[in-house]
Amino acid sequence: MKKILLLCLFFVTMLTARADDGYRLWLRYELVSNPQLLANYRNAITSIYFAGTSAAIIAAKDELQMGLEGLLGRKYVLQNNLSSNQLVIGTPKSSPVVAGLSLNAQLAKAGDEGFVIVNSKKDQKNIIAIVGNTDIGVLHGVFHFLRLLQTQQNIQSLSITSAPKIKYRLLNHWDNLNRTVERGYAGYSIWNWHTLPGYIDQRYIDYARANASIGINGAVVTNVNANATILTKEYLEKVAALANVFRPYGIKIYLTARFSAPIEIGKLKTADPLNAAVKQWWKDKIDEIYKYVPDFGGFLIKANSEGQPGPQDYKRSHADGANMFAEALAPHGGIVMWRSFVYSNESPEDRLKQAYAEFKPLDSKFKNNVAIQVKNGPLDFQPREPFSPLFGAMPKTPLFMEYQLTQEYLGFSTHLVFMAPLFKEVLNADTYQKGKGSTVAKVLDGSLDGLTLSGMAGVSNIGNDINWTGHLFGQANWYTLGRLSWNYELSSAQIANEWIRQTFGNTRQLVDTVDKIMLSSREAMVNYMTPLGLHHIMGYGHHYGPAPWFDKASRADWNPVYFHKADSVGIGFDRTEKGTNYLSQYAPEVKKVYENIDTCPEEYLLWFHHVPWNHKMKSGRNLWDEMCYRYYAGVDSVRLMQKQWNSLEKLVDKQRFNQVKMLLAVQEKEAVWWRNSCLLYFQTFSKMPIPAGYEKPDQTLEYYKNLNFPFAPGNGR
Ligand code: GCV
Helix, strand or coil, X not given: CHHHHHHHHHHHHHHHHHCCCCCCCCCCCCCCCXXXXXXXXXXXXXXXXXXXCXXXXXXXXXXHHHHHHHHHCCCCCEECCCCCXXXXXXXXXXXXXXXXXXCHHHHCCCCCCCEEXXXXXXXXEEEEEEECCCHHHHHHHHHHHHHHHHCCCCCCCCEEEECCCCCEEEEECCECCCCCECCCCXXXXXXXXXXXXXXXXXXXXXXXXXXXXXCCCEEECCCCCCCHHHHCHHHHHHHHHHHHHHHHHCCEEEEECCCCHHHHCCCCCCCCCCCHHHHHHHHHHHHHHHXXXXXXXXXXXXCCCCCCCCHHHHCCCHHHHHHHHHHHHHHHCCEEEEECCCCCCCCCCCHHHHHHHHHHHHCCCCCCCEEEEEECXXXXXXXXXXXXXXXXXXXXXXXXXXXXXXXXXXXXXHCCCCCHHHHHHHHXXXXXXXXXXXXXXXXXXXXXXXXXXXXXXXXXXXXXXXXCCCCCCHHHXXXXXXXXXXXXXXXXXHHHHHHHHHHCCCCHHHHHHHHHXXXXXXXXXXXXXXXXXXXXXXXXXXXXCECCXXXXXXCHHHCHHHHHCCCCCEECCCCCCCCCCHHHHCCHHHHHHHHCCCCCCHHXXXXXXXXXXXCECCCCCEHHHHHHHHHHHHHHHHXXXXXXXXXXCCCCCHHHHHHHHHHXXXXXXXXXXXXXXXXXXHHHHHCCCCCCCCCCCCCCHHXXXXXXXXXXXXXXX
């Protein structure tokens, strides 16, 4: 009887161990599945030598012990004498043993946050050293080492020196104080302001671990559509509690500043940035913040955009506004990230031209600790956009990249879309600012113009869903932001490969298949949503699903019809000299390629040109047939993704397998919805048939137009 009970217990434990809700993200530390490799790892690591007492080094040590215990199935105790097959972690400052390893040349390249990992010999003993100039560097090194084990790499001849290419690597949370998340599709905000500062949710610590593991070093915890309450004493105490959690992980906290806060919580009559009382108010407020959070990172500010207050309310410039904050932050080492996402309520000008028009003339007008944060494209995180022309146009001003991880326009958290290819496409784009090779990446890291501030931010896709991001694959986009901002030279395939191995395991078939799914997913989505350069044709307000017919918004440039301009002749937005001349904002070399309908890459065709329906495409099809082809190809790709995923049933735990399977089914349904409704609608202009051989839409255009989603998520204030 006892035996049977034990057996049952064994099976229950096995089953529970196999269930996986995704909470552990890519830090799963499962036992290494390859027996030979496991034996090798165990031989190579028999103990840990560690030096230092800071919270960061303790975090590194804890992570290493936890990781090794999971991966190698053994407990590792710490030793304070050197022995063979030891992992040695520390900094030259904190340990004479580490100092004696003579790694100065490598460490000189690792900077403040980077690390060195090498196999070395010390006093006849073979060791692996994970070393940094700082304790945070060591922590990053430990996470990298655990990544090597999780992805089953050889650790016999390690010689790694790694330093981040981008200085500020940030998540931007659009989280409101009432815990709704603007454009958030993974539940409510993870910040429980009500129970802070007294209650520290384990999630905050796991959030910090996850970020540190991929090198993210800053979190803006509040929405850019800001609420001044966060700046009150009561909330600053809560902010301080979060900052204390983040600090050991090398993560600084940042806030969003509501420009009108001096009026709203300061009882002043104005928020004019040149007014002495206003300046003093912000200076006092910032000094107060630093009393709570001595390493406060600074402010991210959305001003004079979509109804937010800003300096222009007082006839002042963006530079006047940003510099006021910058002056008060500078003595403390804080920075201002001022967003360029502006477009005016009054101006009838092509919306895409407005950010450049406002910011380019201000180049050189900003203080040293100001960066302008620019969305990757000129519009608003569409499935595909050309790079923003501000990159390459402001050589005297540091520009930070803003990507959107949360899938506002990319299918919310029900669509599997791996964004690394989107991010890389922008980074690799050539601005021609200083001739060929002036890529966006070089603008971003400051190397093109000799600037020292550099930054990359992702609008967070994190919520309090058990697996953090709603869709399990949303985790890969969070992961990508960290890895790319550390090293933008990593390829999409490398990032996908790392993430898959850590998240699902190292089985060849599994890795290869998920890899195919991920790498094809972004193009699939572009095809079933907005092929050939179409943009902004989604549902109004909530942005859920297609609504290319929508024309009732209060502003013209919130209407899909404004963007696609379909008529009986053709479709697309003419942004050449004959149209809005938006193209003049790019370098002549870039403009030249895009302005000629024959050289314009087809993926941007309708972004820049109004093209006749019968225009002959590279495939030989006319535009209408090509559009049909792309929309159908998009749906076909999702169906292939489904098949590929289904082939993995035995290789993925049941819980995560089923989650993804269900979501792929939703994605397929919605891809068909996008395809059918867009084609039926555009057909009313082209008057051409959907080519023979394609499955015909099973609903009418009227049916699609009448769909209504009063409770679509993400719109919360
Ligand atoms: C935070 C888009 C989104 C808004 C968002 C805005 C921005 O317009 O729909 O929800 O507001 O971008 O980036 O500021």
